[in-house]
Amino acid sequence: xxxxxxxxxxxxxxxxxKNLDVDSKAHWGKMNAQxxxxxxxxxxxxxxxxxxxxMMNFGDSLESSRTFLLSEKPLKKNTKTALMGxxxxxxxxxxxxxxxxxxxxxxxxxxxxxxxxxKLVTINPIFGQLNFxxxxxxxxxxAIHHLQQFGLLAE
Numbered sequence: 001x002x003x004x005x006x007x008x009x010x011x012x013x014x015x016x017x018k019n020l021d022v023d024s025k026a027h028w029g030k031m032n033a034q035x036x037x038x039x040x041x042x043x044x045x046x047x048x049x050x051x052x053x054x055m056m057n058f059g060d061s062l063e064s065s066r067t068f069l070l071s072e073k074p075l076k077k078n079t080k081t082a083l084m085g086x087x088x089x090x091x092x093x094x095x096x097x098x099x100x101x102x103x104x105x106x107x108x109x110x111x112x113x114x115x116x117x118x119k120l121v122t123i124n125p126i127f128g129q130l131n132f133x134x135x136x137x138x139x140x141x142x143a144i145h146h147l148q149q150f151g152l153l154a155e
Contacts (some may be wrong), residue, residue: 001139002065002136002140005137005140005146008140008143009107009136009139009140009150010107010111012106013107013143013147014100014103014104016147016152016153017037017040017088017100017103017152018100020033020037020096020152021151022034022095022096022127024150024151025150026150027077027149027150027151027155028077028078028149029077029078029149030087030088032150033069033096033133033150034086034091034093034095034096034099035088035089035091036146036149036150037096037100037103038089038091038092038093038097038099038102039088039146040103040142040143040146041099041103041106042107043138043139043142044106044107044109044110044139045106046122046124046125047110047122047124047130047135047138047139048109048110048113048114048122048125049108049113049120049122050106050109052123053123053125055123055125055128056083056125056126056127061069062083062127062128065126065127065128066127066128067120069127069134069137069138070134070137070139072144074141074144075141075142075145075155077149079145081126082124083126110135110139114132114135118132119131122135124138126146
């Protein structure tokens with residue numbers, strides 16, 4: 001397990017998001033700042049088991065998806081999945097502050113769920129069964145991608 005990634009998620013992600021202006025423009029993609037925060041919250045709900053979606057049928061590509069997940073290769077700009085529509089979903093939260101607070105709660109829940117059940121495995125519709133370390137890897141990779149998208153981290 002990469003402790004630095006776990007520490008980043010626990011200590012740096014939310015403060016970086018709190019520096020994000022609601023009107024910040026993305027360097028790529030269609031999501032605005034609040035939609036991105038809500039999108040990251042959805043990923044946390046998958047990782048902590050609160051949201052369960054069926055596995056997508058990828059056949060042999062599941063193995064290559066998992067190989068990519070476990071690598072240090074970054075997500076490509078404008079990466080699309082079958083989980084995302086052509087347009088970002090409408091807001092689920094009243095404002096950016098509420099979206100960040102909700103994300104922070106799901107992040108705390110993620111660590112609590114796995115602390116209470118270290119052998120827990122959650123299902124990600126793209127990457128399959130993920131244990132704690134694999135979820136941390138995915139959440140970290142995903143967060144870095146979107147933080148770079150909005151200029152909160154250098155590309």
